[in-house]
Amino acid sequence: MVKLEDLKKEATQILKSGKVKYIIGYAKGADGFMPIPTFISDPEDVENLTWNPACVHNLTKFIVDEKKRLKKDKNPDNRPIGIIVKGCDSRAINVLLQEKYIDRDDVYLLGVSCEKTGVVDEKKLAKTLKGQRVVQIDFEDNGNFLVTTESGSEKIPAEDVLAERCIECKANFPVVFDIVFGEKIKRQVDKPFQSVETIEDLSQEDRWKFWKEQLDKCIRCYACRSVCPMCYCDECVVDTISFAVEPDTSAEEKAQKIKWIEKSPNLSENIVYHLTRAMHLAGRCIDCGECERVCPLDIPIRFLNKKMEKDAKNFFDYEVGFDPDQPSLVSSFKDEDPEDFIR
Amino acid sequence: MEKILQKKSFPKWVEKLDAYEIYSPVKKDNTWSYEIINTPGDIELDYPNAVQAPKKIINPQREVFLEFGRSDDDTLEVTEVLPEEKSVVIFGVRPCDAKALTLTDLVFSEDIKDNYYGKRRKQTAIIGLACNTPPSPNCFCTSVDGSPHSEDGFDILLTDLGDRYFVKSLTNMGNDLINLGKGLFVAPKANEKKELAKIHADAEKKLKRQVNDVEKIPPKLKEMFESAFWDEESMSCLRCGICTYLCPTCHCFDISDEVTSVAPFKGYRIRTWDNCQFPDFTMHSSGHNPRPDKASRLRQRIMHKYQYFVERYDHYQCTGCGRCISKCPVGIDIIEVLNKVRDYG
Numbered sequence: 310m311v312k313l314e315d316l317k318k319e320a321t322q323i324l325k326s327g328k329v330k331y332i333i334g335y336a337k338g339a340d341g342f343m344p345i346p347t348f349i350s351d352p353e354d355v356e357n358l359t360w361n362p363a364c365v366h367n368l369t370k371f372i373v374d375e376k377k378r379l380k381k382d383k384n385p386d387n388r389p390i391g392i393i394v395k396g397c398d399s400r401a402i403n404v405l406l407q408e409k410y411i412d413r414d415d416v417y418l419l420g421v422s423c424e425k426t427g428v429v430d431e432k433k434l435a436k437t438l439k440g441q442r443v444v445q446i447d448f449e450d451n452g453n454f455l456v457t458t459e460s461g462s463e464k465i466p467a468e469d470v471l472a473e474r475c476i477e478c479k480a481n482f483p484v485v486f487d488i489v490f491g492e493k494i495k496r497q498v499d500k501p502f503q504s505v506e507t508i509e510d511l512s513q514e515d516r517w518k519f520w521k522e523q524l525d526k527c528i529r530c531y532a533c534r535s536v537c538p539m540c541y542c543d544e545c546v547v548d549t550i551s552f553a554v555e556p557d558t559s560a561e562e563k564a565q566k567i568k569w570i571e572k573s574p575n576l577s578e579n580i581v582y583h584l585t586r587a588m589h590l591a592g593r594c595i596d597c598g599e600c601e602r603v604c605p606l607d608i609p610i611r612f613l614n615k616k617m618e619k620d621a622k623n624f625f626d627y628e629v630g631f632d633p634d635q636p637s638l639v640s641s642f643k644d645e646d647p648e649d650f651i652r
Numbered sequence: 653m654e655k656i657l658q659k660k661s662f663p664k665w666v667e668k669l670d671a672y673e674i675y676s677p678v679k680k681d682n683t684w685s686y687e688i689i690n691t692p693g694d695i696e697l698d699y700p701n702a703v704q705a706p707k708k709i710i711n712p713q714r715e716v717f718l719e720f721g722r723s724d725d726d727t728l729e730v731t732e733v734l735p736e737e738k739s740v741v742i743f744g745v746r747p748c749d750a751k752a753l754t755l756t757d758l759v760f761s762e763d764i765k766d767n768y769y770g771k772r773r774k775q776t777a778i779i780g781l782a783c784n785t786p787p788s789p790n791c792f793c794t795s796v797d798g799s800p801h802s803e804d805g806f807d808i809l810l811t812d813l814g815d816r817y818f819v820k821s822l823t824n825m826g827n828d829l830i831n832l833g834k835g836l837f838v839a840p841k842a843n844e845k846k847e848l849a850k851i852h853a854d855a856e857k858k859l860k861r862q863v864n865d866v867e868k869i870p871p872k873l874k875e876m877f878e879s880a881f882w883d884e885e886s887m888s889c890l891r892c893g894i895c896t897y898l899c900p901t902c903h904c905f906d907i908s909d910e911v912t913s914v915a916p917f918k919g920y921r922i923r924t925w926d927n928c929q930f931p932d933f934t935m936h937s938s939g940h941n942p943r944p945d946k947a948s949r950l951r952q953r954i955m956h957k958y959q960y961f962v963e964r965y966d967h968y969q970c971t972g973c974g975r976c977i978s979k980c981p982v983g984i985d986i987i988e989v990l991n992k993v994r995d996y997g
């Protein structure tokens with residue numbers, strides 16, 4: 310098991326020695342059991358660090374944030390950032406490295422192993438506990454979680470409440486790290502695309518009906534984009550005006566800015582948004598599931614990216630985030646790539 | 653007007669409202685939302701609060717202002733499109749969400765009267781349901797001049813008394829609706845009034861969260877515009893649209909033209925929701941952005957609700973519904989932020 314004390318010891322040490330500028334980790338939230346991302350630069354605050362099955366967030370997004378801040382900083386402090394990464398999060402780091410968005414020494418990776426389990430799906434947890442309020446959730450031995458509610462503690466099998474992505478996870482142990490906590494435990498995943506296959510199995514008609522209903526609900530809050538570590542473009546197709554407008558951008562250039570997507574949150578525009586995003590994440594999404602978790606309307610957008618992942622694997626034998634040196638899916642080809650779709 | 657309505661008579665009353673378009677909370681997949689219902693049986697009043705406030709009905713995310721196009725002889729035609737005239741009833745509105753409408757009224761009907769909002773508002777009756785138990789662990793209405801049984805913004809407020817509703821009409825529109833169900837309603841007995849008072853008092857005690865000394869916050873904020881506090885608090889913010897789009901009181905919008913066909917030339921001028929957390933919200937055409945980072949955007953959200961609005965209208969522009977807390981992907985908690993502001997420095 311990951312020993313929080315060990316994690317804290319290392320965190321204190323790297324902060325004290327000045328090895329890292331600050332550490333991005335998880336801390337207890339103000340209320341309820343969900344932890345919040347925290348940014349620690351004072352060794353005294355290491356005390357606040359926590360690690361439990363509710364540490365769902367993919368913190369690598371904040372590395373992207375830091376990179377953007379540094380770009381604007383006249384006297385940037387380029388020391389590495391310490392960051393806690395689960396297996397899936399570490400794959401995001403690999404993609405950022407592969408795309409040369411970051412350098413390896415921009416980050417000091419504190420890996421944590423999910424061992425036999427992973428993180429919870431809040432909605433499943435609420436359902437299992439039938440509305441009892443959760444106060445705390447912890448890892449237990451043998452693939453169980455220890456859940457403390459207002460009325461007491463109980464052990465529940467992790468599989469009942471695990472996030473879908475954890476059930477289909479290919480990296481329960483970080484694939485890149487500087488130091489790692491917890492054991493490397495091999496876990497067999499027989500059906501890595503089981504969830505998306507439930508949608509694939511539907512008839513074309515039913516599939517269209519499903520997506521029509523789901524995407525019609527979207528309010529275009531763009532939380533799915535904002536949370537995604539791979540959605541780092543300075544200029545996004547959904548923004549009417551964007552960062553790419555600088556003081557020296559000419560009037561002609563501005564006038565020529567294409568409006569790709571209308572602001573109307575209707576089905577057709579919502580589909581443009583979601584399909585564009587899915588295509589832009591093909592061969593890049595590492596299935597941290599954050600986009601789906603944050604959606605306030607419970608739209609199962611993870612399916613779209615999962616489908617891309619499945620096709621990349623089946624057609625091009627491409628897997629994301631395991632090798633920072635592999636050529637990227639969309640900018641490379643192999644002789645044996647299928648081409649029967651080219652007419 | 654105060655009445656009692658047996659729950660078993662409730663569908664009969666709704667049947668009498670057949671001239672109205674009726675909205676009610678319904679459960680779709682896993683989330684609750686206000687939708688148009690077809691039969692009285694679809695009305696669900698045993699529900700936590702909906703993800704989206706009924707704001708989406710009165711101030712829809714997309715409002716068509718006008719239609720434009722070129723006619724056959726090439727003249728440009730512009731036609732104003734006003735909301736369709738109809739009578740609407742929304743059932744099951746929570747007190748915080750109804751109060752939020754009264755706040756948006758101030759914005760859209762003071763100096764400049766917004767015809768689109770005004771029309772929808774006027775033709776819609778708001779029927780509330782008092783919260784006997786706070787539906788969200790993050791409810792804090794009592795801290796901001798509200799309560800789980802506040803009457804602000806309602807035409808009728810229902811309180812669940814087990815097998816009956818205590819029905820209180822607060823406007824003529826409410827009286828009319830009750831009169832349509834004549835014979836179904838009876839006058840409350842003294843013990844029922846007592847029961848009501850007890851339920852209301854108990855509900856207030858069940859709220860788990862609060863902001864103490866909230867009146868200290870607006871003056872405090874006034875001194876904190878330049879504070880490093882906003883950098884610290886906003887570190888984890890993602891700049892998404894959740895906290896504002898879901899907020900019942902947020903009302904910022906953008907106006908744009910959408911061309912639907914080039915030949916013949918046709919399109920709409922529309923208003924869509926916008927929000928202060930998006931990077932392009934305050935972007936000038938010069939490329940300058942006066943709110944360039946997330947610190948200045950979080951500051952704007954809190955300042956607007958607890959400083960500017962208070963100064964301008966003498967109300968907090970937050971009704972304590974707790975949505976922005978429950979749905980923020982990174983746990984930015986307005987109660988916590990406010991408590992810290994109050995105790996800052």
Ligand code: SF4
Binds near residue numbers: 530606608
């Ligand atoms: S988070 Fe959900 S509602 Fe928001 S833009 Fe994404 S899919 Fe739409």
Ligand code: SF4
Binds near residue numbers: 536590597601611
């Ligand atoms: S698309 Fe979703 S699952 Fe994939 S990396 Fe982005 S947030 Fe994670």
Ligand code: SF4
Binds near residue numbers: 783785787
């Ligand atoms: S904030 Fe108050 S009025 Fe609103 S839902 Fe909660 S208890 Fe009810």
Ligand code: SF4
Binds near residue numbers: 890891893894895979
């Ligand atoms: S405070 Fe939370 S909900 Fe609001 S913009 Fe930031 S991340 Fe999104």
Ligand code: SF4
Binds near residue numbers: 902957971976
């Ligand atoms: S600011 Fe938050 S708590 Fe206040 S009314 Fe808006 S969503 Fe509700």
